[in-house]
Amino acid sequence: MFAKTHATSPAFSRDIRVLLRMQGVMNASHFMTVPLLALYMSMTLRFSPVALASVMSANLLSAQVLPLIAGAVADRFGSRRMMALGLWLRGLGFLGFGVTNNVAAWVCFAFAAGSGVACYEAGLYGIFGRQPKASLSALFAANNQMLNMGVAVGPIIGGLMGLVDARFAFAGSTFLFGLLGATVFRLKVELSETSDRRPVLSSLRAATTNRNLWRLIVAAFPWFFLFPQLYVAFPLYAGRLAGPHAASAVYVVNGVIGLVFMLAAKRWLIRIDPVTSTMYAYLAAAIAFTSVAAFDGLGWFLLFIAGYTIIETIMLPALETLTASLAIDGSQGTFFGTLSAAGALGGAAGYYSGSWLILNGTTLETWVIFGSVGAIGFAVSALILPAIPRQMSLE
Numbered sequence: 001m002f003a004k005t006h007a008t009s010p011a012f013s014r015d016i017r018v019l020l021r022m023q024g025v026m027n028a029s030h031f032m033t034v035p036l037l038a039l040y041m042s043m044t045l046r047f048s049p050v051a052l053a054s055v056m057s058a059n060l061l062s063a064q065v066l067p068l069i070a071g072a073v074a075d076r077f078g079s080r081r082m083m084a085l086g087l088w089l090r091g092l093g094f095l096g097f098g099v100t101n102n103v104a105a106w107v108c109f110a111f112a113a114g115s116g117v118a119c120y121e122a123g124l125y126g127i128f129g130r131q132p133k134a135s136l137s138a139l140f141a142a143n144n145q146m147l148n149m150g151v152a153v154g155p156i157i158g159g160l161m162g163l164v165d166a167r168f169a170f171a172g173s174t175f176l177f178g179l180l181g182a183t184v185f186r187l188k189v190e191l192s193e194t195s196d197r198r199p200v201l202s203s204l205r206a207a208t209t210n211r212n213l214w215r216l217i218v219a220a221f222p223w224f225f226l227f228p229q230l231y232v233a234f235p236l237y238a239g240r241l242a243g244p245h246a247a248s249a250v251y252v253v254n255g256v257i258g259l260v261f262m263l264a265a266k267r268w269l270i271r272i273d274p275v276t277s278t279m280y281a282y283l284a285a286a287i288a289f290t291s292v293a294a295f296d297g298l299g300w301f302l303l304f305i306a307g308y309t310i311i312e313t314i315m316l317p318a319l320e321t322l323t324a325s326l327a328i329d330g331s332q333g334t335f336f337g338t339l340s341a342a343g344a345l346g347g348a349a350g351y352y353s354g355s356w357l358i359l360n361g362t363t364l365e366t367w368v369i370f371g372s373v374g375a376i377g378f379a380v381s382a383l384i385l386p387a388i389p390r391q392m393s394l395e
Helices: 014-044 049-065 067-077 079-099 103-129 133-164 166-184 200-208 211-230 233-242 246-271 274-294 298-326 332-360 363-387
Strands: none
Touching: 014 049, 014 079, 014 103, 014 133, 014 166, 014 246, 049 067, 049 103, 049 332, 067 079, 067 103, 067 200, 067 332, 079 103, 079 166, 103 133, 103 298, 103 332, 133 166, 133 246, 133 298, 200 332, 211 233, 211 274, 211 298, 211 332, 211 363, 233 246, 233 298, 233 332, 233 363, 246 298, 274 298, 274 363, 298 332, 332 363
């Protein structure tokens, strides 16, 4: 099992601190628009359900499958280039959303935005994964803290812009992504990266044949199914309870609670063994999801969202820390890309199953199924994760 990390947070370099702050701005820009997309497509553009699903699927598949290749390319040719390309592609995608109402064009721009996610995250997590092993828990906890800050702020700004015209939110995101892309080139972070840059095929082979990474992927698969419900089942269920504008409340609660919990529990999150935290986060998810069936009303559901957010805030840094600790030097981006590509399968299953259950299943069936997935995750992680050799310690 992985050893516990140091109790005190290491001091990050200036460029790493800049990247962390960029994560907050990037996620705020992202969540300025995400809560508005489905509503804008269905209510303003009058897209059919098939068209809407095609746009969202193009974004999802490109964002989660392409990191497998993008990570290997970043490991070989440099992370900053991939990050800048990714941010500019995302800006291009949101620019397109604001200037066209053609379904085919929207699918293309959604693919561009998703490809931007793939390129940006491949570069970023490659850099993060190259930091000293002892700092990984603190680094990914800080990363999650900044992401939650963006989730808390973004929907509020986007909601205000949406009261006037959703295209203002698209334009704002375009500007921020373009600015962040230019900022990346001013960083010197790659000077501290390893000089052992592997060929693309060598990195892919190292990641796809690593047994410990596959153990982690199998253990993480139930989470890949549950996590997309933040974008599908949660807003749909909140909308059923209190109308379409309740979706923004879901994201605001998610961001605010995540930020508050991270600030309050950061030292604990750094110290705890990520294997242990993964197992018990799954157990808490099983209980929390199942409990939704026992209550009614938006207030109770937002209380569940608060509980879910704490689980998410524990789970995401743990999985990222485990991935970085397993990565072979020079192939960090590829390891994260492999995890993301595998996550696309669970994510796709989660998107389609979650939407179908909310629209067609009973409340009891829906949330008991979600809770059962959490229970499976607890059992699988308890069986598989402790088998990862002790030499993969974070210290």
